[in-house]
Amino acid sequence: MGMLVKGRWRDEDQLHINGHYQRPVSVFDGEIEGEHLKQARNQPGRYVLIGSASCPWSHRCILVRAVEGLEGMIPIHLAHGPRVEGYALDGGKEWPIPGTRNTARHLHQLYSLSEPAYTGRSTVPVLWDRETCRIVSNESSQIVAFLAALGGRGRLFPTPTAAAQEELQLRMHEALNNGVYRAGFAESQEAYDEAVVEVFTMMDELEERLGDHSFLMGKALSYADLQLFVTLVRFDPVYYILHRCCLKRLVDYPRLWRWARRIYQMPGVSDTVDWGAICRASYANDTRHAQPAIVPVLPLADWWQLP
Numbered sequence: 001m002g003m004l005v006k007g008r009w010r011d012e013d014q015l016h017i018n019g020h021y022q023r024p025v026s027v028f029d030g031e032i033e034g035e036h037l038k039q040a041r042n043q044p045g046r047y048v049l050i051g052s053a054s055c056p057w058s059h060r061c062i063l064v065r066a067v068e069g070l071e072g073m074i075p076i077h078l079a080h081g082p083r084v085e086g087y088a089l090d091g092g093k094e095w096p097i098p099g100t101r102n103t104a105r106h107l108h109q110l111y112s113l114s115e116p117a118y119t120g121r122s123t124v125p126v127l128w129d130r131e132t133c134r135i136v137s138n139e140s141s142q143i144v145a146f147l148a149a150l151g152g153r154g155r156l157f158p159t160p161t162a163a164a165q166e167e168l169q170l171r172m173h174e175a176l177n178n179g180v181y182r183a184g185f186a187e188s189q190e191a192y193d194e195a196v197v198e199v200f201t202m203m204d205e206l207e208e209r210l211g212d213h214s215f216l217m218g219k220a221l222s223y224a225d226l227q228l229f230v231t232l233v234r235f236d237p238v239y240y241i242l243h244r245c246c247l248k249r250l251v252d253y254p255r256l257w258r259w260a261r262r263i264y265q266m267p268g269v270s271d272t273v274d275w276g277a278i279c280r281a282s283y284a285n286d287t288r289h290a291q292p293a294i295v296p297v298l299p300l301a302d303w304w305q306l307p
């Protein structure tokens, strides 16, 4: 994949320690200051969400934007195209950088524009400020918190269950959302074994949990549901096959499968799921899996079947 070292692109990767995959840490990862919320309300269109339709961390932000109805306030750009120097912004073409007269081909150029001596990976999602021409954040959890606060309804993070929700989100993130990558990108049997056990232990726990809950935190949708959804929607087409998370499929878990369809059928949600982009990115664009760029057929699953 490659990364920036002191603002210059290098093709080498530094993603494994003893065979264990390490997800890149975000550098622009601080809490997004309240001042930005004020500006976002006063100047709709000032902050641009740059994501990728294939990336689950971007998908978290895209879903919160949709559920909170922020389309008029936060424009979105979906980076796409073959990854020559990491993510291409617009299929390899020059893309006009919001707020400047300049253009860029690669996502990493936005990073070095923000921080000329930037060292690190250039990841999506990114929240871009067109006034200061800088990345405000490249950490999905911070962008999600910002978007949810902008929505202002507190619906996705209800106060009474905030601590329990955060605890569940953290565990799901480690074991499942990131667990499927630790399994899929493992470079040793031991690293794979460890990750895949965590993935299915968490799937089993969530299946149980949905026995007496309609949603993960009870009767209403919360952000914990959206965080889980982005992984489960990719589970059978990508993680089951490509990442070797093949003990069971999503459709083998009756409650999780029913719950996933319920979320998919909520207004605005299915529009955020781009099956083609998800499969192309995983099977054809991501060169980490040594295999020919052949995109398999989607598994038979009727996501519109009533839950």
Ligand SMILES: N[C@@H](CCC(=O)N[C@@H](CS)C(=O)NCC(=O)O)C(=O)O
Pocket: 001, 002, 023, 024, 025, 026, 054, 055, 056, 057, 058, 086, 121, 122, 123, 124, 125, 138, 139, 140, 141
């Ligand atoms: N901490 C980041 C992680 C995001 C992330 O890992 N994004 C992946 C795409 S799914 C990426 O951009 N990878 C590019 C790379 O590793 O160079 C977040 O949650 O926002």
